[in-house]
Amino acid sequence: MNRRDVLLAGGVTGATMISGCSSVGERSGKTTEGDDASDGAETGVKDTSTGSGEPDPPTFEITEFDSDERVAYDDVLEVDTMVTNTGGKLGDDTVTLEFSGTVIDTGEVSLEPEETVRTMFTLDAAAHNSGVHEIEVSTADDVERRSVTIEREPEPAAFDIDNVRLPSEVNHDESIDIVVAVTNVGERPGEDTMTVSFAGTEVSRRSIEADAGAMTEIDVSVGAERTEHGVHVVEVRTSNDATSSTITVENPNPWRKETLTVGLEQRVPARHDIHDIVRDALEYWDVYASNFTEFDVSYEFRANAGDPDIMIVLVEEIDRCGEHTGNIAGCAPLVRGRAPETAEVRIVEGYRPEWLTSTLKHELGHTLGLTHDDEPAHIMSNEIEDRIPNYDIRIEAVERYADSIGPFGDGTRSWSAAIDAWSDQDLIATEEYAVDAYNELGKAKTQIDRSKNLVDGLKDETDAMSLLSESHTRIDTLQSAADEAIDMAREARNGNYGAAEDHRNRANEYLDESNSFEFESPSELAFALGFRRQD
Known part of the structure; x- marks a missing residue:
């Protein structure tokens, strides 16, 4: 048998023609000696006839078929076959390679009877999906099949974070040591970039390889310079993974220094005592800060400081402070973690010095990280009754004074009616109105007396006592005028006109005296007791 080798490079392009010299087995024309040639008998020649004397037609059989059962994703698959013409005549045929039902390559062959040709197809595995595929080699007369597996491409390098080791708590002046374990879970060696962030800021970027x-x-x-007070998130990232942990940093002083510079700005007409008020408030925290904040602090007050840590601003009013609106006496940021470059502390003008000092102490407490729930309550409480001494007594004194307004108004109206009735010579009405005036004014005096008793217990509230005394005197003298008017009307009704005239003169004297005194509004008493005057 003769054979030829033909290489077919498999691909997705057209077929490759197989051409070449065919080697045919020798045919013997020798006859047996002594035989009669006319007998027509032949010996030594293979019989390829069909029985009718004609040779069999060409038949192309696949006599050998060989290929790898597995091939790497980036390798070349070789398919090796032997095709033989088992017929009796020279013939042509096409050898076809199919891969998963798709024709990949073809080749033309021309063979003499009993001639064999070797065909070799090559296939780029990278051009096809991984998995099990069927390859088929066929001629017009024969077909052979087998399965081949293209192996999966190895996964690229990918780095998973196995664990992050770090302390749960550190002091503010300590660095934080972090150990990160990562594993390349891919199927190839590779490299990546790992980042570490602390409190939202990237602090490390490292190349990793495995x-x-x-x-x-x-x-x-x-570094210790990054470790602010509080609970912070440490986040570690690779291209493939991310994880986060928390760490508590103990650093109670948000200012990172013990001496704070304090400036002053007055956005209202200058208050002569404001410097003393500021110094008193600062001195309080200079002495007691460590009792409530767990760190020491001292202050350097320079009113014209250009870049102070704290700027105290005296203003006319504050409409809003954070979520709070309305009648606000002071406003300051709650400083925790890291202090701002300058914390602005606003306080409202209009309060007596000791209460303005108390308000400033309260707001400075916020700049040290203290809330309304922290001690000392008489300084930090958001409830005004906790910060104003004897608040309830002061409020009740104002309320009792306010209770005098109604009867005082009724008394003055009855007094006016009594005067009108006297002018009309209605002596009965004069007496009745004067009695009403006397009684109502007495009620007003009773309320003022109650207010005076409350204020007297506060001690040293001289302005408030002076106001109450003046209002009391006005009512008392007007009540005396009403008392004289009662007697005036009664004497006149009895015909004692001389006595009536004497009572009238004394009534007018009391009236003149009453008009020389002021009856202040309750808001003035509230201001005298230390509350801010309301417009």
Whole structure:
């Protein structure tokens, strides 16, 4: 049997023609000696006839078929076949390679009877999906099939974060040492970039490299200058993974220094005592800060400081402070974590010095991280009754004084009616109105007396006592005028006109005296007791 080798490079392009010299087996024309040639008998020649004397037609059989059962994703698959013409005549045929039902390559062959040709197809595995595929080689007369597996492409390098080791708590002046373990979970060696962020800020960026399946550890240190007080998130990231942990940093002083510079700005007409008020408030925290904040602080007050840590601003009013609106006496930021470059503390003008000092102490407490729920309550409470001494007594004194307004108004109206009745010579009405005036004014005096008793218990509230005394005197003298008017009307009704005239003169004297005194509004008493005057 004769054979030829033909290489077919498999691909997605057209077929490759197989051409070449065919080697045909020798045909013997020798006859047996002594035989009669006319007998027509032949010996030594294979019989390829069909029985009718004609040779069999060409038939192309696949006599050998060989290929790898598995091939790497980036390798070349070789399919090796032997095709033989088992017929009796020279013939042509096409050898076809199919891969998963798709014709990949073809080749033309021309063979003499019993001639064999070797065909070799090559296939780029990278051009096809991984998995099991069927390859088929066929001629017009024969077909052979078998399965081949293209192996999956190895996964690229990917780095998972196995764990992050760091302390749960550190002091503010300590660095934080972090150890990160990462594993290359891919199927190839590779590299990646790992980042570490502390409190939202990237603090480290490192290149990592490992073989497939290998684990490596990376050490990262966060400097003490980054460790602010509070609970912070440490986040570690690779291209493939991310994880976060928390760490508590103990640093109670948000200012990071013990001496704070304090400036002053007055956005209202200058108050002569404001410097003393500021110094008193600062001195309080200079002495007691460590009792309530767990750190020491001192202050340097320079009113014209250009870049102070705290700027105290005296203003006419504050409409809003954070979520709070309305009648606000002071406003300051709650300083925790890291202090601002300058914390603005606003306080409202219009309060007596000791209460303005108390308000400033309260707002400065916020700049030290204290809330309304923290001690000392008489300074930090948001409830005004906790911060104003004897608040309830002061409020009740104002309320009792306000209760005198109604009867005082009724008394003055009855007094006016009595005067009109006297002018009309209605003596009965004069007496009745004068009696009403006397009684109502007495009620007003009773309320003022109650208010005076409350204020007297506060001690040293001289302005408030002076106001109450003046209002009391006005009512008392007007009541005396009403008392004289009663007697005036009665004497006149009895015909004692001389006595009536004497009572009238004394009534007018009391009236003149009453008009020389002021009856202040309750808001003035509230201001005298230390509350801010309301417009």
